[in-house]
Amino acid sequence: MTASDSPAARSRRDPAARSPWRQPLALVGAAFIVLWVLVALLAPLLAPQGPLDQLSPKLLEPSAQHLFGTDELGRDVLSRVIYGSQVSLPLAFLLVAFAAVIGSVVGGIAGFFGGWVDGALMRLADLVFAFPGIILAMAVAAALGPQLRNAVLAVVVVSWPSYARLVRGLVLSARNSEYVVASRLLGSSAVRTMLVDLRPNIAGPVLVMAALDVGNAVLLLSGLSFLGLGAQPPAAEWGAMVAAGAANFDRWWVGLFPGLCILTVVLAFNFVGDTLRDALDPRTARAIRG
Amino acid sequence: MGALLEVEDLTVWLATRRGPRMAVDGLSFQVGSGEIFGIAGESGSGKTMTAMALLGLLPHAARTSGKAVFEGRDLLSMSARQLRAVRGRRIAMVSQDPSTSLHPMLSIETQLTEHMRHHLGLGRSEARGRAVELLATVRIPDPEQALGAHAAQFSGGMRQRIAIAVALACEPRLLLADEPTTALDVTVQAGILRLLHRLRAERELAVVVITHDLGVLSAVADRICVMYGGRTAEVGPRENVLTRPRHPYTRGLLDALPHPEGGAAALRPIPGSPPSLGEVPEGCPFHPRCGYAVPDCRTERPAPVLVEPGHASACPPDPLGGIA
Amino acid sequence: MSALLEASGVSVDYHRRGAPALRAVDGADLSLARGEILGLVGESGCGKSTLGRAVVGLLPAAGRIRFDGHPIVPLGRRRRAPGMRGLQMVFQDPYASLNPRRWVGDQVGDGYLLGGASRREALRRAGELLERVGLPADAARRYPHEFSGGQRQRIAIARTLAAEPSCIVADEPISALDASAQASVANLLVDLVRELDMGMVFISHDLSVVRQIADRTAVMYLGRVVEAGPTQELWSSPAHPYTRALISAVPRADGAGVLPVELPGDVPDPARPPSGCRFHPRCPLARPECSRDDPPLVVLRDGRSAACVLQNAGEPARPLADSTTHIGKDAT
Numbered sequence: 021m022t023a024s025d026s027p028a029a030r031s032r033r034d035p036a037a038r039s040p041w042r043q044p045l046a047l048v049g050a051a052f053i054v055l056w057v058l059v060a061l062l063a064p065l066l067a068p069q070g071p072l073d074q075l076s077p078k079l080l081e082p083s084a085q086h087l088f089g090t091d092e093l094g095r096d097v098l099s100r101v102i103y104g105s106q107v108s109l110p111l112a113f114l115l116v117a118f119a120a121v122i123g124s125v126v127g128g129i130a131g132f133f134g135g136w137v138d139g140a141l142m143r144l145a146d147l148v149f150a151f152p153g154i155i156l157a158m159a160v161a162a163a164l165g166p167q168l169r170n171a172v173l174a175v176v177v178v179s180w181p182s183y184a185r186l187v188r189g190l191v192l193s194a195r196n197s198e199y200v201v202a203s204r205l206l207g208s209s210a211v212r213t214m215l216v217d218l219r220p221n222i223a224g225p226v227l228v229m230a231a232l233d234v235g236n237a238v239l240l241l242s243g244l245s246f247l248g249l250g251a252q253p254p255a256a257e258w259g260a261m262v263a264a265g266a267a268n269f270d271r272w273w274v275g276l277f278p279g280l281c282i283l284t285v286v287l288a289f290n291f292v293g294d295t296l297r298d299a300l301d302p303r304t305a306r307a308i309r310g
Numbered sequence: 311m312g313a314l315l316e317v318e319d320l321t322v323w324l325a326t327r328r329g330p331r332m333a334v335d336g337l338s339f340q341v342g343s344g345e346i347f348g349i350a351g352e353s354g355s356g357k358t359m360t361a362m363a364l365l366g367l368l369p370h371a372a373r374t375s376g377k378a379v380f381e382g383r384d385l386l387s388m389s390a391r392q393l394r395a396v397r398g399r400r401i402a403m404v405s406q407d408p409s410t411s412l413h414p415m416l417s418i419e420t421q422l423t424e425h426m427r428h429h430l431g432l433g434r435s436e437a438r439g440r441a442v443e444l445l446a447t448v449r450i451p452d453p454e455q456a457l458g459a460h461a462a463q464f465s466g467g468m469r470q471r472i473a474i475a476v477a478l479a480c481e482p483r484l485l486l487a488d489e490p491t492t493a494l495d496v497t498v499q500a501g502i503l504r505l506l507h508r509l510r511a512e513r514e515l516a517v518v519v520i521t522h523d524l525g526v527l528s529a530v531a532d533r534i535c536v537m538y539g540g541r542t543a544e545v546g547p548r549e550n551v552l553t554r555p556r557h558p559y560t561r562g563l564l565d566a567l568p569h570p571e572g573g574a575a576a577l578r579p580i581p582g583s584p585p586s587l588g589e590v591p592e593g594c595p596f597h598p599r600c601g602y603a604v605p606d607c608r609t610e611r612p613a614p615v616l617v618e619p620g621h622a623s624a625c626p627p628d629p630l631g632g633i634a
Numbered sequence: 635m636s637a638l639l640e641a642s643g644v645s646v647d648y649h650r651r652g653a654p655a656l657r658a659v660d661g662a663d664l665s666l667a668r669g670e671i672l673g674l675v676g677e678s679g680c681g682k683s684t685l686g687r688a689v690v691g692l693l694p695a696a697g698r699i700r701f702d703g704h705p706i707v708p709l710g711r712r713r714r715a716p717g718m719r720g721l722q723m724v725f726q727d728p729y730a731s732l733n734p735r736r737w738v739g740d741q742v743g744d745g746y747l748l749g750g751a752s753r754r755e756a757l758r759r760a761g762e763l764l765e766r767v768g769l770p771a772d773a774a775r776r777y778p779h780e781f782s783g784g785q786r787q788r789i790a791i792a793r794t795l796a797a798e799p800s801c802i803v804a805d806e807p808i809s810a811l812d813a814s815a816q817a818s819v820a821n822l823l824v825d826l827v828r829e830l831d832m833g834m835v836f837i838s839h840d841l842s843v844v845r846q847i848a849d850r851t852a853v854m855y856l857g858r859v860v861e862a863g864p865t866q867e868l869w870s871s872p873a874h875p876y877t878r879a880l881i882s883a884v885p886r887a888d889g890a891g892v893l894p895v896e897l898p899g900d901v902p903d904p905a906r907p908p909s910g911c912r913f914h915p916r917c918p919l920a921r922p923e924c925s926r927d928d929p930p931l932v933v934l935r936d937g938r939s940a941a942c943v944l945q946n947a948g949e950p951a952r953p954l955a956d957s958t959t960h961i962g963k964d965a966t
Contacts, residue, residue, distance in 0.1 A: 552889030
């Protein structure tokens with residue numbers, strides 16, 4: 021008899037419902053994301069030089085003139101790092117959105133209809149799961165040809181199954197819930213039930229997974245570029261820049277700064293995603309609200 | 311009959327995010343040896359928190375004041391270690407859902423003998439013998455075989471009987487039963503109520519039965535305390551409280567029950583719903599739902615006063631006083 | 635009078651992996667007229683909820699189930715036939731039967747929306763329905779968690795009303811509620827049935843509530859209906875020993891301190907029902923032939939029926955011999 025039978029706390033306006041945002045890590049993460057979005061939007065204003073301008077001597081150490089030094093072609097590393105955010109961030113968002121939509125539709129169909137439909141779709145997902153993500157992405161990217169666009173496609177191909185699994189699980193558990201049954205009894209069709217009754221329950225967890233996944237996507241994209249399967253020179257892409265840094269490993273600034281960019285973006289999305297998960301999960305949210 | 315348990319001015323504050331909130335507010339009652347005492351109330355009345363306070367099982371950060379003297383010692387001022395020695399050994403508990411109070415993976419024998427060996431220092435075979443006796447006492451068919459079985463192999467009613475056997479393992483003087491039959495069918499409930507009634511007679515066991523079902527208390531309780539909003543609304547002998555209720559809340563609860571002789575008369579619900587934790591109104595907690603409320607009820611917080619020997623009601627206007 | 639809802643010889647099997655199918659309902663009969671409340675009672679596991687779900691088409695069932703003269707089609711992947719919308723269900727747990735993430739008004743309005751109303755119209759009429767079931771006008775723009783259990787059950791009832799049903803199957807609609815909320819929700823259901831001339835199957839383990847509100851009562855035991863008839867007669871002179879056992883197990887809040895009568899033994903495993911009459915191992919009046927012969931549900935006089943060798947078809951219900959005594963509480 022722990023559940024009180026009186027009107028529950030109005031959690032919408034309840035300060036405690038927002039309390040996860042008081043967690044410092046979430047704040048740090050959110051601050052970094054905002055910062056990176058601003059940098060990407062304002063890159064032309066912030067960057068001292070163009071990303072491809074070869075105006076300076078090669079491989080200069082960081083100095084007042086070149087805060088992050090220059091690379092092997094005499095380009096300003098700071099400027100390239102700043103313009104790099106225009107490549108990685110939008111692509112990461114885009115491909116996560118694609119993966120989430122494709123995965124959700126596949127998972128929703130599999131979960132709702134069950135039977136052989138479910139079997140076929142989920143075996144396909146298992147097939148993708150059976151390979152380590154980066155290896156499969158490398159194979160896809162290599163097969164399609166080393167291009168940034170193909171690298172994005174490759175990452176979408178390896179990312180959608182986790183959404184499909186998540187959504188299928190959510191649909192399966194909600195499909196037989198009484199409110200879905202009640203809605204079907206009122207004459208709701210399968211599609212309407214999915215869109216109206218199940219979507220709100222699925223949106224939260226998918227959002228959490230997507231937030232966590234943006235970091236992964238940045239990492240995978242950079243990884244492919246690092247391996248030469250993604251962005252091609254002279255494009256200012258963080259992964260490719262890290263690769264250049266690896267070639268000039270005795271000049272630490274060439275690889276370190278783009279590497280730090282990847283690190284901060286990945287960490288920031290992980291922090292925010294974790295917090296979102298806690299806030300949206302009814303169980304932990306209830307625990308937080310007492 | 312000397313009181314085995316004497317609760318005086320028990321107050322329980324639970325920690326909520328808006329600060330401490332009173333779940334039990336100045337509750338006093340006594341339970342004599344061999345007595346079945348019933349605590350009735352709706353959810354949020356504080357009845358479960360009362361039991362938890364007596365067992366020292368309140369949630370973290372809860373605070374209590376007042377006294378709960380059991381066998382001459384105050385349970386509320388005991389250390390955790392002292393409480394552990396009392397709990398299970400002198401005071402035992404039976405909860406609503408036997409499928410969660412029994413361990414699913416341990417055999418019935420282990421669960422029954424564990425406490426005996428730990429609290430009473432019995433040897434293995436001795437404890438086993440006692441366990442068989444206990445299962446026979448609670449009328450489990452074929453106790454020897456039941457010892458080796460697991461909880462899932464029994465029906466709900468049988469599980470509750472086993473849970474009672476586990477509670478009785480160390481011969482406690484007091485059994486706290488929180489909604490012991492709520493999850494059971496009426497036919498099975500009847501058996502459990504008979505069992506509690508018999509145990510009291512055979513073992514001089516005091517039983518506190520906590521329930522929302524006045525029918526259950528009518529069957530087994532000697533005295534009944536009706537709680538509302540963490541406070542006593544009415545307390546007294548079973549027959550007086552149920553046939554001559556003096557508090558409008560008790561009256562309302564009885565009226566909300568289906569009429570014993572059936573008929574076309576509609577059920578008469580109490581308007582409104584019980585207050586939740588921290589939202590107990592000023593004055594008499596029941597006044598917003600009470601058909602007899604007078605202006606004083608909004609401001610005065612009434613304490614139970616005797617209306618006849620042994621029967622107290624916390625309703626000074628006493629609108630039901632004439633109905634007898 | 636033609637029946638609004640009629641079920642005959644209904645059986646429901648649960649197929650389990652690695653075990654024989656479990657027959658939860660075994661040839662049960664029911665009939666319900668417009669404006670009538672049929673109470674369906676029995677111990678847990680007797681199949682009353684399964685039967686209730688089968689008649690609205692939530693479970694595939696063998697036998698004949700007809701609603702308004704049309705056979706019931708089990709709910710599958712396809713959308714439910716519009717003619718079946720008149721048959722609705724109210725569930726036990728008002729916390730599970732409402733979508734926690736949708737506005738109450740939207741959920742109640744679904745029935746109108748799916749019936750062809752515009753969104754605006756649906757919302758407006760949902761507001762009216764919410765007021766009809768006793769909720770404040772602003773309830774439509776709130777989420778289910780802002781309401782108490784009793785209020786939620788009112789919302790769930792309003793949602794079914796939006797489909798303008800002629801028949802409601804209510805599966806333990808009040809057992810998850812507080813005492814005072816139980817009474818008010820039961821009253822609401824009764825009022826609605828009378829006012830809208832609907833039929834209602836009221837499934838409950840609480841016999842005293844069924845006695846109070848049902849016009850007729852059907853008692854189930856191990857997947858069978860063992861007795862059915864007008865509530866008052868069934869209650870005052872039960873024709874089946876199981877009915878009598880159920881009734882005498884109900885404690886009364888009369889302060890008399892009478893212990894309810896216990897029905898010894900447990901409900902047997904439905905996968906392995908006893909031979910002959912399924913109740914014979916627990917029956918205080920069992921005769922030798924009861925372990926051999928399985929008595930059918932026979933129609934007695936006065937609209938009653940029972941499945942017991944002690945009763946003869948076409949005759950009035952015979953009173954049962956007294957074999958158990960109410961044991962009064964000794965003075966202690």
